Amino acid sequence: MSRRKEFDMTEVLDKATDYFWQHGYEGTSIQDLVQHLGVKAQSLYNAYGGKRDLFLASLRNYVRQSTVISTLEQTASGKEAIVKVFRDLLDDLARSECKKGCFMFNTSVELAPHDPEIAEFIEKERTRSELAYYQALLRAKEQGDIPKRHSDLMALARYLHNAQGGLTVTAKTVSDPSVLEDIAKVTLSIFD
Amino acid sequence: MSRRKEFDMTEVLDKATDYFWQHGYEGTSIQDLVQHLGVKAQSLYNAYGGKRDLFLASLRNYVRQSTVISTLEQTASGKEAIVKVFRDLLDDLARSECKKGCFMFNTSVELAPHDPEIAEFIEKERTRSELAYYQALLRAKEQGDIPKRHSDLMALARYLHNAQGGLTVTAKTVSDPSVLEDIAKVTLSIFD
DNA sequence: GCATTACTTTAATGACTATTCAAGAAAAAT
DNA sequence: ATTTTTCTTGAATAGTCATTAAAGTAATGC
Known part of the structure; x- marks a missing residue:
């Protein structure tokens, strides 16, 4: 039929994912991508x-490669x-x-906040992640690892997802790593 | 000496704070500010x-007006x-x-992540907030409201600040308000 | 070999960016 | 009243933004 691409689409997408991940949407210009991906704008x-x-x-590529849900499962x-x-x-954060x-x-x-389509995508992924937490919590309950004071496993799942996200944000300004360890320790004290 | 300003500095700063808060740094242009603050660029x-x-x-103005620490105190x-x-x-979030x-x-x-000066400012504010949580926790302990399984009050303080921040991020994509209520409920179950 | 088709390259587009220059206007000090 | 100083106004600057137009290039099907 015709000429073939000279670059590997998945490799370029991985690089784009990494750049967007690090610099955000507004912080990334097409020219930045051209330089770091080694591919011309056109x-x-x-x-x-x-x-x-x-x-x-890139967002979809990121969630596809995320290991949280598979680890939970x-x-x-x-x-x-x-x-x-x-x-x-x-x-990872360390x-x-x-x-x-x-x-x-x-x-x-x-x-x-200004892009409903993206907000919807993120919310879907959040519920997917919460569901994975929930199913792990169900197993934990069967295995006798959930104290009696916790009856609402879905609330626990939401709580865990929230703490996980908070950690990634807090990590951006933390110099002393023990801060993150403390947070994780207390977060997981729901099992005590 | 000379001519006086025609606008109220604090009023303009409040509006700028609100705009930056809502749109972020890159998402706010000088022209946006000129339009919404009613003040010319120069x-x-x-x-x-x-x-x-x-x-x-604006950031400093924001923390000055925040009520979290004063509420805790x-x-x-x-x-x-x-x-x-x-x-x-x-x-607030609702x-x-x-x-x-x-x-x-x-x-x-x-x-x-790309601005050490801002990162340092945020970290200082975080520790200030954590300290306020810590002192409230100290009081709570004296008042018999901390279960024995929690010995490290500083870790608890860090955990509470993290959960608080996580909530504000999670809220951006949440449509069902019960998600946030669940998170808060479990977060505060450290007192149970 | 040749036409077709898709990719690459380079350059251009027009809109927007933060910032500043230069001139006019107003208030205070003298 | 005039000078001085600071503010306001409007325009200009130089740079960057995402996107596309146009031309050149290579591989495939015939």
């Missing part, structure tokens, strides 16, 4: 539409699943020098 | 320096102080149609 427009389309594709012990999610999160936080929560702050 | 530059200076002044019962902070927060969240957390996400 190629981006041919391949993805416009800046907003590429951003949405795959670990047999419900309590251990949740503990592992928070432990992994703390490790390791990454560049305070990227969570792409989803970043976008909640930057775009959701 | 007057802004004369009075505040540049856009960044005005933004910093003024309520006699430590537990009731903390409960009231969260109740007020839920009321009332405000325009999902502004918390200016401080918004700025954490948008600017802190």
